[in-house]
Amino acid sequence: MTPTQSALQAVQAAGLYDVERIRADFPILGLKVNGKPLVFLDNAASSQMPRPVIERLEHYQLAEHANIHRGVHYLSETATAAYEGARRKVQRFLNAREEREIIYTRGTTDGINLVMHGYGRAFLGEGDEIIVSQLEHHSNIVPWQMLCEEKGAKLRVIPCNDAGELLQDEYRKLFNARTKFVAITHVSNALGTINPVKEMIAVARGHGVPVLVDGAQAVPHMKVDVQDLDCDFYAFSAHKMCGPTGIGILYGKAKQLEAMKPYQGGGDMILSVTFEKTTYNTIPHKFEAGTPPIAAGIGLGATIDYLESVGMDRIAAHEHDLIEYATAAFRSLEGVRIVGTARDKAAVLSFVVKGVHPHDVGTILNEDAVAVRTGHHCAQPVMQRFGIPATARASFYLYNTFAEVDALVAGIRRVQKIFS
Amino acid sequence: MDSKQLYQEVILDHNKKPRNWGRLADASHKAEGLNPLCGDHIWVSLKLAGDKVDGIAFEGESCAICKASSSMMTTNVKGKSIGEAEQLIQEFRDMATGKLDATLQPHHLGRLTVFSGVRDLPSRVKCAILPWHTLHAALNAENTVSTEGDQDPVAIANP
Numbered sequence: 001m002t003p004t005q006s007a008l009q010a011v012q013a014a015g016l017y018d019v020e021r022i023r024a025d026f027p028i029l030g031l032k033v034n035g036k037p038l039v040f041l042d043n044a045a046s047s048q049m050p051r052p053v054i055e056r057l058e059h060y061q062l063a064e065h066a067n068i069h070r071g072v073h074y075l076s077e078t079a080t081a082a083y084e085g086a087r088r089k090v091q092r093f094l095n096a097r098e099e100r101e102i103i104y105t106r107g108t109t110d111g112i113n114l115v116m117h118g119y120g121r122a123f124l125g126e127g128d129e130i131i132v133s134q135l136e137h138h139s140n141i142v143p144w145q146m147l148c149e150e151k152g153a154k155l156r157v158i159p160c161n162d163a164g165e166l167l168q169d170e171y172r173k174l175f176n177a178r179t180k181f182v183a184i185t186h187v188s189n190a191l192g193t194i195n196p197v198k199e200m201i202a203v204a205r206g207h208g209v210p211v212l213v214d215g216a217q218a219v220p221h222m223k224v225d226v227q228d229l230d231c232d233f234y235a236f237s238a239h240k241m242c243g244p245t246g247i248g249i250l251y252g253k254a255k256q257l258e259a260m261k262p263y264q265g266g267g268d269m270i271l272s273v274t275f276e277k278t279t280y281n282t283i284p285h286k287f288e289a290g291t292p293p294i295a296a297g298i299g300l301g302a303t304i305d306y307l308e309s310v311g312m313d314r315i316a317a318h319e320h321d322l323i324e325y326a327t328a329a330f331r332s333l334e335g336v337r338i339v340g341t342a343r344d345k346a347a348v349l350s351f352v353v354k355g356v357h358p359h360d361v362g363t364i365l366n367e368d369a370v371a372v373r374t375g376h377h378c379a380q381p382v383m384q385r386f387g388i389p390a391t392a393r394a395s396f397y398l399y400n401t402f403a404e405v406d407a408l409v410a411g412i413r414r415v416q417k418i419f420s
Numbered sequence: 421m422d423s424k425q426l427y428q429e430v431i432l433d434h435n436k437k438p439r440n441w442g443r444l445a446d447a448s449h450k451a452e453g454l455n456p457l458c459g460d461h462i463w464v465s466l467k468l469a470g471d472k473v474d475g476i477a478f479e480g481e482s483c484a485i486c487k488a489s490s491s492m493m494t495t496n497v498k499g500k501s502i503g504e505a506e507q508l509i510q511e512f513r514d515m516a517t518g519k520l521d522a523t524l525q526p527h528h529l530g531r532l533t534v535f536s537g538v539r540d541l542p543s544r545v546k547c548a549i550l551p552w553h554t555l556h557a558a559l560n561a562e563n564t565v566s567t568e569g570d571q572d573p574v575a576i577a578n579p
Contacts (some may be wrong), residue, residue, distance in 0.1 A: 357483035375458055376459060390458060
């Protein structure tokens with residue numbers, strides 16, 4: 001055995017992070033774009049899928065597919081068992097108290113809309129107030145605006161400081177007797193700020209106000225425990241955590257879900273139907289009308305298995321190292337400004353290059369096969385807060401490397417050279 | 421598509437030193453153009469003398485492609501008749517959306533063919549077209565145009 005080999009084995013035995021081994025699980029990362037190896041830094045928009053999840057989807061289509069629930073035949077029972085098994089995995093992954101608190105949705109947006117319709121339209125009225133934050137994605141603003149328009153309710157906004165941190169004193173001041181709901185993001189998609197949601201939920205709880213947390217950018221990257229957070233609702237999507245598109249989860253406390261109105265009517269969400277009266281099914285099925293994306297749900301289960309096999313804490317630690325490294329590298333670049341410098345930050349790096357529009361930055365980086373997102377990131381109020389039309393955003397995940405950060409930095413130097 | 425081909429010297433030069441920048445105080449026609457997807461936002465003002473574009477100016481906030489396209493549009497359109505300007509607008513749209521191959525088909529675009537590369541970058545096509553779309557609106561007495569919704573120039577070009 002050579003010294004190098006033994007060192008490698010020692011590293012693996014110590015459980016250190018072997019990013020190359022992880023990368024080998026993701027076939028798409030082997031792609032070449034414009035003749036260069038792909039550097040995929042657009043994970044906050046959507047992430048890539050590892051082979052075990054791809055294979056799970058394939059196996060389902062090859063050997064398990066039929067419609068779920070109420071089928072008495074082999075395939076239907078197999079598909080139902082796999083689909084409901086994935087729901088139990090989600091329950092355990094989030095540490096939800098009960099399996100029936102896990103509702104399948106199409107994604108985070110769908111989950112938020114479900115709560116807006118099922119809870120908001122049932123329990124909010126004229127003059128009531130909903131608290132959101134300056135950092136929200138449009139999907140956690142627009143549904144509440146629609147509700148306000150319909151009910152004559154009012155949106156109140158938690159402001160943020162220049163680092164992109166929510167002002168907690170201002171948040172506390174927003175509460176009054178008319179405050180009926182709080183909808184906040186766990187992690188800002190545009191800036192990466194990790195909000196102190198546990199403390200913020202406790203504040204709302206003190207006023208007897210329920211809280212929905214948009215967890216789209218949190219669940220893929222850190223351990224989330226909904227009982228510990230004590231939130232009423234928590235929504236996220238599978239495709240940002242190496243899973244399939246078209247499926248997401250809404251966690252809701254059973255007590256809240258039971259009191260809520262169904263979101264959509266149809267098959268599977270009923271107990272009995274006559275032309276005189278329909279009795280709704282129990283939760284979670286009350287909120288799951290129609291045939292769901294079964295394969296995607298099962299794929300989500302496989303995704304959780306995969307992420308847990310790597311370890312959420314180890315993923316979070318690796319991403320922390322990446323963002324620290326990238327931030328230090330960006331600080332040494334003249335004419336580059338990082339937008340969003342919260343103390344507690346996820347692996348999201350939003351930036352502007354002096355004198356160059358973010359879309360030009362993105363197009364030139366693509367020439368080096370570096371994939372970043374450019375634009376307002378569906379968070380125009382964030383852009384307005386910082387007085388910019390758009391940013392370029394690099395967002396990292398479990399399979400990204402320090403060498404990829406170097407490639408990004410080299411790409412930005414090239415952008416600056418072209419525009420010098 | 422190589423971005424080196426798109427970000428050529430002439431485009432970078434017009435981005436750095438845009439020609440006809442500003443607003444005409446005595447404009448007879450003007451319009452505002454918006455690309456909500458990337459935040460490009462420009463104003464085009466015109467002074468027509470009879471059938472002729474006597475003066476033209478633009479300003480706004482945009483990416484390099486949009487700014488260079490605006491700048492080169494103003495230098496190309498100045499002194500032209502409305503009919504000639506509309507023809508250029510049509511030809512530029514056709515080139516940017518890939519309907520006109522400037523190397524094979526006849527056209528009046530001249531150096532504007534430096535923008536032909538955007539046809540391979542679907543997300544950037546609208547950046548290049550926005551000023552032309554806005555000029556068309558100004559000539560036709562529309563105040564504001566957008567590159568999205570029912571005014572989408574790419575959708576209109578490829579129904």
